[in-house]
Amino acid sequence: MGIFIQILLNSLEIGGIYALAALGIILIYRTSNTQNYAQGTISMFNAFVATYIFAFLFNKENKFAWVAAILGMASALVVGMLVDRVVISRATKVHPVSKQIITLGLIMIFLGMAPMIFGTDPMPFPKFIYGSHTILGATISYSAILNILIGIVIMVVLFYMLQKSKWGLSVRATASNEVVARMMGIPTPLITMASWAIAAALGTLAAIMLAPATSVNLSMMDGVQVIALMACVLGGFQTFHGPVVAAYIIGFASNLITYYVSSVWSDSILYILILIVILFMPNGLFGKKVVKKV
Amino acid sequence: MDKKKTERMAKPKRKAGNPYINYIVFGLIMLMLPILVEKEVIKYSYLTIVAGILIYSIVSLGLNFLIGYSGLVSLGTAGFMGLGAYLSAYLTINLKLPFEISLIISVAIPMVLGILTGLVSLRIEGYYLAIATLVISEILRKAFGEFTAVTNGFSGKSAGFPKLLNGKVLDRNSTYILIVVVLVIVIMITHNLINSYTGRALSTMRGSEAAAQAMGINIYRYRLLAFAVAVAFAALAGVLYVHFIKFSHPNTWTLLLSLNILAVIIIGGVRSIPGTILGAFIVFGIPDLVLKNLPVIGKIDGIPYIFTGVLIIVVILFYPAGLIHIWFNLKRAIFSLRKKGGNDSE
């Protein structure tokens, strides 16, 4: 029982991190019509920003970790906007494949800038809260609970806004048909820019949640990026909720495999399992079949 | 005037008598290099850099065939290249197989793996291939680190210069010659494929899936074929790499290498053989030959990545046909100037 609770909690925590990253990717996919491969790298870059603020502005005092995190997310908003303004907004007429490749180019740029600015050494980032409690033999850290809650709250707020707010309506309209949305007076360039900004902030939050376990380093988000992309495939690129649910499922599966099968090969086994599921469900768990017009 | 311009642009490049001649001439020029090194005209280490460029040209030709003619992106190039490298190192060092046999096996196994990946991902929308290959590449990299019996883990795996069937062992220069010969053969194969009905079928598929299907082109099969070619060239390049550099480390075969190879094609010119070679010289040559020798900048980590990343984006946004077309455009501009001058004097 204790084991199971432990696995469940771990899954919810890591699943939330995957879900935040996946949500960022899907938000960009829906408004800019491209898979953003640079999501993880941009997140890593801004996690470094947060860590630097934490180390040099707050003298590594743990009680200011959350301020540093928020400032890191703010820098992510700016970076996201810049990326859209400087690059993506100029690429509206570019072939979808080329657009994907542009995001791959962004990986190289951020991966080149990070060591120039922050050096190549990994840096620690603290948990927001320390301490733990034992229930039924399961050790529940407060940090895990907090991360789970933050993840859920942010996603609930975001989904509420997507469904109910004017911004959400504009995003959904842009997603369903960019040209028509623009003709209806929706400022689609602004919506796209906002999506890039929010996506970067979501990814950065995911990176900061992950940081206490991995430290902040150049490759910290590589695995998360791959899994977030797979969550989008598994959940289907057509909905916002699909990838989020898929991210939690993957988080759960990953913990089960790590515990019961192999910790070294857990990611590889997980990847292969997902590929097999996709083979049988090509439109994802929640995706709709798209009829192409000829 | 405008109409005239479009007419001229619509005219395809005239086929020179035998296109192979250009490729063979290129090969011969590349073969001069070891002589120049011996005459101490150029540095010893440059031969290694150029050999690397030529090896990466081979991979890039495969990826260019995939992207340019089928519109699919693979992010697993480095993984398949690494697989070829490790297999050949293992087969020649541990199993003592001659180079030729090792080469065949080391290309065949990645191809089988590639075809399996393709079978799974290509049934679905095209962009799933990018994600599936990214995943396979991650799994392979994990395997390079963990299967120590074959790969020697993070200590890295050593290999030697090719030892041929007749027992002869090549040296550095003759291995370099082998690389040039293989590259020229690969160029010719690519040229023939592009100009065959298979090439036309792939172009059609990329331009219009509907037209392709209506004309009887089995999209699934042709996508698989294009991907298999890309994997085969990657594995082949991996084999050459490990027998020239004589070493393979898991950290060589990362996503960044795959991205660099992608950059070669985008920067040089999609659907262009000379563009691919030019791109390889820019992406793998300029950082080592030029950037590193610059004062101040050369000392900063990460400059090559930024250089390549920025170049990718700039080329896509402002020069989508690739930098090779600067040359064509220049030639055309000079030609039209001369013509104009001629008209004026009349």
Next chain:
Amino acid sequence: MNSKMLESKENIENIDDDVVLRLDDLSISFGGLKAVDSLTFDIKEKEIFGLIGPNGAGKTTAFNCITQFYKPDRGSVYFRTNKGEVENLVGKKPHEIIKKGLVRTFQNVELIKELTVLQNVLVGSHIEFKASLLSQILRLPKARKEEIRLRKKAEEVLEYMGLHTIKDQLVAGQPYGVLKKIELARTLMCNPRLIILDEPAAGLNDSETFALIRIVRGIRDRYNCSILLVEHDMRFVTDLCDRICAISFGKLIFVGTPQEIQANEQVQVAYLGKGDE
């Protein structure tokens, strides 16, 4: 299952020798909307057959069902293949259809911009190419001979269509009327028994439309095939077609000669919207 197969076999035997294509109860719906509803008609050998109807009547959808780009919900598409046997096309893959002798054009001209006119037309004979991958890679004599033979055929087709002067130009930048002709030329490369044309006259000027009538008739006579076409231009359809089928909201209204169609009141109401309100 068995009875269904028997039924379908019986249906096949009931088809007269001079019928090339029979739609039988063809239906497809998108989200509850019946785009094609129990459509049934025959097309005979060497016939030029027009499908007309107001916008959104399901004409192109019917084409897509025939060529298997869409999977019909119900009904059959019987086709007399090049071998003279009748087959139900439903359930076949889109790329298998051309091998049976049925080839189509598209509403929004689907040509490949980066290829030359000749290369685009050569794609039409894709199924005629037999050389193996290896002989293509090595340019063995077999592959070279095949290429030369079919290139000659393509040149003949281009000559016939009056396009041979531009055969080595790229498709990109050609005027719309020429693109339509190239696409038509592409369909002639596979020895078709039935050619389906989706709005062949759309975007053409009067003289081009007039010329197209002669070209389509000429193709029918020269290549001994039937032609099925969708078109909005009523005059073009009545001038060209032997028989016309009018549909509205996916349903068949009337099939007959151009004269009969023009005289039919239901067609007038559906197509021209007369007297309804």
